[in-house]
Amino acid sequence: MLQIDLWKRVLIWGVVALGLLFAMPNGFYTRVEQHNDAVKAIEAGADTSENREAASVWPSYLPSGLVNLGLDLRGGAHLLAEVRxxxxxxxxxxxxxxxxxxxxxxxxxxxxxxxxxxxxxWELRVRISEPSGIDRALELVRGLARPVVSLTGAGSTDLEVRAEDNVIIVTLSEAEMQATDERTMQQSLEIIRRRIDEVGTREPTIQRQGSDRILIQVPGLGSAQELKDIIGTTAQLTFQPVVGRAASADDPAGVGNEILPSLDDEGVFYILEQAPVVTGEELTNAQPSFDQNGRPAVSFTFDATGARKFGDYTAQNIGSPFAIVLDDEVISAPVIQSHIPGGSGIITGNFTVEESTQLAVLLRAGALPAGLDFLEERTIGPELGQDSIDAGKIATIVAFAAVLIFMFASYGLFGVFANIALVVNIVLLFAVLSMLGATLTLPGIAGIVLTVGMAVDANVLVFERIREELKTARGPARAIELGYEKALSAIVDANITTFITAVILYVMGSGPVRGFAVTLGIGILTSVFTALFLTRVLIVMWFERRRPKTLEV
Structure with a gap:
């Protein structure tokens, strides 16, 4: 008998209702986006009347997930950086x-x-005055070597030590260089991601390309320069002992020292020891604050290791100046008045509130381990993205209309049921994309257009099978039942192979290819659901009401 249990019908229509609910925010894109931005700002502490008003434009009890628009649809900034x-x-x-x-x-x-x-x-050279002690010196320095922490460098040490005359030469081993390169790239990727996330941009693309390059794409950002300002600052914070002052940057500093300018006092230069006491890598937190005079500043906290080193140094050097250096500029060089335990302090300078906030963001995200050279930069205007959206809309509408007309012309009333399922299929596709927070790109639109064409394949197989069963003089109910049963294996096989292809494209591809794979894969799942379950429910409900003696498929 042709029948579907009540609980199955409720479940199918429940899925359709949820799909409509979660896809609905995309129909009010600007309003919901404004609401989401305001809610995020309020959660970050900016609880202003403007943000509360913006948050009220969309009911809080409704879903607010959107399909994020990619760089090619929204416009934004594109950078290709090489890590030094x-x-x-x-x-x-x-x-x-x-x-x-x-x-x-x-x-x-x-x-x-x-x-x-x-x-x-890339090397360290140390001269000793006693040639007879070179072997002992080599032995002691080699004792500083540590095992390389990597799978490829198992059994190797990180330092290579040799001697030339009375000079000890220390370099990194080949295995350690490879491990260092890998750590540097991973750390750079993570820090760039954290910095971009800190400023609240939507769905950035941050990917490694080759051995030493990083691709960065941020939709919705005004310009490539703005993106460079966010990630281009190394924000390398160090605390270094002060040796003295210099008249200019060209004065001799002495071996092991360096001359750096003051950030606030033009023409003032400090001679510092190159080896820092503590670095920004040992920071656990940095927040914008105000000093005792009410001027903008940045408070910071060290981890246990940094706190111990910071405390020991301040205890042993009371009365000596101590330089706080950011990106090769001395922010301040206060004199240590007393022992500073606990590993916390404050950075003062001629900051504005915006500058102290930005500095705190950079320090909190961490220092880039190496500088970046920007090999390629592009700013994509939103008008280009709008052209892509308009072209995608036209392509989707044309494909949609052609399929609807074909299905109705070929299968009559059954084609209408397939068309209803096709509309629901697109709704479910956008619902899943919204729930996942996926990014829609121009290739993603191509995946949707392809989904529209593929969505009716399963229905065509079922309907053609029903036609074959009707030719054997079976009754309408039995023909419909057998049509779905016998077409099932072909539908599953065809969609599984296509889904596997989508998975491979996603795993092996990058950027635009992944956008296409995401929409294609989700579209396959929603197409199978609507073809095997929703269309069947519609046909069964019609059949139960009309009880036709014959079928016109």
């Missing part, structure tokens, strides 16, 4: 000098005097 991984090697060598000095000092009777020699950025 060599900067990390130089930082490692600078940080290694105090350790080498400390491990050799107790052996001065054997190695003689210890002096840092100018060298290339």
């Amino acid at each position: 991984t060599g900067d990390v090697y130089a930082s490692r060598m600078e940080a290694l000098w105090p350790d080498v000095r400390d491990v050799l000092r107790p052996e001065r009777d054997t190695v003689g005097t210890i002096r840092l020699v100018p060298s290339e950025p």
Whole structure:
């Protein structure tokens, strides 16, 4: 008998109702987007009357998920950045000098005097005065090496130490360089993602390309320069001992030292030890605040390691100046008045409220481990995106209309049922995209257009099978039942193979290819549901009411 249990009918219509509910916000896109932005701002602490008014334009009890528009539809900024991984090697060598000095000092009777020699950025050269002590010096410095933390570098150490005359040369091993490059890229990706997320942009695309490049696309952003301002600042915070002052940047600084300008006082230069006491990597939090005079500042907190080093240094150097350096500029150089335990403090300077907030965001997101070179930058205007949307609408409408007409002309009333299911299919597709917060791109629109064409395939198979069963003189009810049963395997096989293709495209592809794969994969799932369940419910409900003796399919 041709019948569907009541609970199945309720479940099918319930899914359709939920699909309509979750897809509905896309019909009021601007209003819902304004509501979402205001709610996010209020949650972030900006509880103003304007935001409350903007949040009230959409009822809070209704779903507010939207299909995010990609860069090619919304406009925005596109950057291709190259990470200067060599900067990390130089930082490692600078940080290694105090350790080498400390491990050799107790052996001065054997190695003689210890002096840092100018060298290339990727190596550390240390001269000792006693040639007879070179073997002992090599042994001590090699003791600083640690195992490489990577799968490919198992069994290797991170340092290579050799001697030329009385000079000890320390470099990173090949395995450590590879592991460092990988860590640098992963850290850069994560920090760029955090920085962009901090300013509340929607659905950015941040992907690694090749060994040392990162693709960054942010829809809705005004310009590529604005994006560079967000991510281009290294925000490398260090706390360094002050050796003295210099008249200009060209004055001799001495081996192991550097001369940096003051951020606030033009013409003032500080001579600092290159090896920092504490770095921004040991920060756990940074928030905009105000100093005791009510001026904008940034308060910070170190982790346990940073707090210990910060506390020990301040205890041992009371009365000495201590420089706070941000991106090779001295923000301030206060004199240490007392021991500072607890690992917290405040950064003061001639900040505005906006500058202190931006600095806190950059510090909280973390320092980029290396500088970036921007190889490619583009600003895509929203008018270009609107042209893409309009073209996509026309393509979808034309495809939709052609399919509707074809189905009605070919299958009559049964074609009408298939057309209803097709409309619901598109609604369900947008509902799922909204629930997932997926991004719709121009290739994604192509996936929707393809879904429209594929959505009726299952119905065509069923209807043609029903025609075949009617030719065997079976009754209408039995013909409909057998039509669905015998067409099921062909429908499942065809859609599974296409779905597997969509999954492969998503896993192996990037950017636009993934956008196409997402809409195609979701469209396949919703198409199978509407063809096998919704269309069947419509046919059964019609059949139960009319009880026709014959079928015109």
